[in-house]
Amino acid sequence: DTAVSQTPKYLVTQMGNDKSIKCEQNLGHDTMYWYKQDSKKFLKIMFSYNNKELIINETVPNRFSPKSPDKAHLNLHINSLELGDSAVYFCASSQQTDQPQHFGDGTRLSIL
């Protein structure tokens, strides 16, 4: 069974569109994260939720809105996509904020 699953794996779309990436974990973890990995392969935290509450919100454009309907899910919605949003987005989870993180396989977003 996949521990942290993200969908879709690939997302190709036009500039200006709105898209969502879904993340689900079946590990019973309390904390979930979204990371962005740019073309230089540099990972950066975007958001973190602990028990459905937002605990980390980095300097991310407000076009990006995370939503956590329950502690097993953390979805990422992006409005008005821009060329610079092209990247690989990783979801992760951990039991608590000071525990090892388990990563999803990533979603490669390409903006045309």
Next chain:
Amino acid sequence: KNEVEQSPQNLTAQEGEFITINCSYSVGISALHWLQQHPGGGIVSLFMLSSGKKKHGRLIATINIQEKHSSLHITASHPRDSAVYICAVPSNFGNEKLTFGTGTRLTIIP
């Protein structure tokens, strides 16, 4: 804010060699993470350590809190160890927001 430096950036070695990857950081931390990113893109957490040494199979991670330095060692390296190895530390002590190093690309030649 914690600054993280990894070295080397790229490392190519022959199968069987002993590998060392280094990570230095600037601000005291509660724990340090070592991650492995496969050529296919997936990321796996290898270690999380706050002191001393941890071992898992052929992988060993050490940390010196006073010197703000950690090393990841691979014994009897194998081509399947080829990956990018990334260290990550909390941005500030007690803050679990991680700052990532730029990664070390390891290639093991058969």
